[in-house]
Amino acid sequence: MRRLFGFLKQRFLRFRREAVVLWFAFRHPATPRYLKVASLLTALYLLSPIDLIPFAIPVLGVVDDIIIVPMALSWIVKRLPPQVRVTAEERTTRFVARYVKRPLLLTVGVLVALVTFWALALWGIYYFFFA
Numbered sequence: 736m737r738r739l740f741g742f743l744k745q746r747f748l749r750f751r752r753e754a755v756v757l758w759f760a761f762r763h764p765a766t767p768r769y770l771k772v773a774s775l776l777t778a779l780y781l782l783s784p785i786d787l788i789p790f791a792i793p794v795l796g797v798v799d800d801i802i803i804v805p806m807a808l809s810w811i812v813k814r815l816p817p818q819v820r821v822t823a824e825e826r827t828t829r830f831v832a833r834y835v836k837r838p839l840l841l842t843v844g845v846l847v848a849l850v851t852f853w854a855l856a857l858w859g860i861y862y863f864f865f866a
Contacts, residue, residue, distance in 0.1 A: 746805065749805075749809075750805045750808065751835075752827060752831065753805075753808045753809060753812045754808060755827045755830055755831065756812055756815075756820070756823045756824055756827045757774050757808060757811060757812055757823075759822070759823035759826045759827060759830075760774075760812070760815050760819050760820065760823040761774050761775075763819045763822060763823060765816060765818065765819050766815065766816070766819050767816070770811055770814060770815060773807070773811050774808075774811050777804060777807045777808060777811065780803075780804065780807075781800065781804050782849065782852075784853065786799050786800065
């Protein structure tokens, strides 16, 4: 059981790091356009309420967000040009050392922001179309 939790923790930390690397690489002018589009589509898929496997299916509904999105991020980061990847990883190291001292607090903050965003979006849709 400890090995499983150790693996999940390691994978979460790598996912977090790859997400920040991808953010800095997205803003780099030497990043190819197709990788920028792929990273945008991955972010939109993560934020979208529409999933490949709906949440109504008990276990599989969460699996796509837990497996597909980190795999897509890893795929995109591996295809970055070497100079872009090195620059983005250096900036990521500085960012993580400076701002991410409490990863659980950061994760909770991001989740609260996402839930607030979608709650406001759904309220706006209801207010403008059904009220």
